[in-house]
Amino acid sequence: MVSVTYIEHSGFMVDLSDKALVFDYYKGKIPKTDKPLYFFASHSHKDHFNKKILDMDCEKYILSDDIKVPENEKTVKMAPNSQTEIDGIKISTLMSTDEGVAFIVEYRNAVIYHAGDLNDWYWEGEDEAWNSNMTKSYKNIILNGFKDIKNVDIAFLPVDPRQDSHCGAGASFFMENVGAKHIFPMHFWGKYRAVEKYAKSRSENIHIITKAPQFFDIEIEAEV
Numbered sequence: 001m002v003s004v005t006y007i008e009h010s011g012f013m014v015d016l017s018d019k020a021l022v023f024d025y026y027k028g029k030i031p032k033t034d035k036p037l038y039f040f041a042s043h044s045h046k047d048h049f050n051k052k053i054l055d056m057d058c059e060k061y062i063l064s065d066d067i068k069v070p071e072n073e074k075t076v077k078m079a080p081n082s083q084t085e086i087d088g089i090k091i092s093t094l095m096s097t098d099e100g101v102a103f104i105v106e107y108r109n110a111v112i113y114h115a116g117d118l119n120d121w122y123w124e125g126e127d128e129a130w131n132s133n134m135t136k137s138y139k140n141i142i143l144n145g146f147k148d149i150k151n152v153d154i155a156f157l158p159v160d161p162r163q164d165s166h167c168g169a170g171a172s173f174f175m176e177n178v179g180a181k182h183i184f185p186m187h188f189w190g191k192y193r194a195v196e197k198y199a200k201s202r203s204e205n206i207h208i209i210t211k212a213p214q215f216f217d218i219e220i221e222a223e224v
Helices: 051-055 128-145 161-166 169-177 192-200
Strands: 002-008 011-015 020-023 037-041 060-064 075-078 083-086 089-095 101-107 110-114 154-158 182-186 214-218
Touching (some): 169 182
Parallel strands (some): 020 037, 037 060, 060 075
Antiparallel strands (some): 011 020, 089 101, 101 110
């Protein structure tokens, strides 16, 4: 059993058997844990990174290299399209279509994907050539980034209501071409009803988020 906590916006905690991973915290209450804690921050935007995490006790901070903070033995900076391994956690990054990186985290055969701001940022009223290039770039990054990964257990995907009819375009493409056993919408700015409407329009296993914080106990095949 794996516990997933929706903290706020794009912030989640994944509580594994012997480690706890926190992604893109910027506000809200982080659940208490006695397990080794690892913080991930996909980029420097204030809704994805809060420097307060640097004052919290943890094993490592895994940060996109666009985040400007003093480096020390606990800080690991990652550029797009790079890989590293920390305490048995294999971490790969994809280039974002906005800023920073997306994280693919593999631990004991479990695969966790946190998109950060990697999304199909198609905007109504934007220049059509710009929108077309955005969609093409996003699809290429996803298809190339996951070509060697057979199964994703948990995926945190932007579903942004500001994009109107395109709010779930990036998430839908991911689900249709990569897929995941458990899908969590994020980056929806507290618009819970819009995300619930999107989730109910899909057949995939999308966990409906209705409040912050919210706790989910899920089962995955890998022993983590």
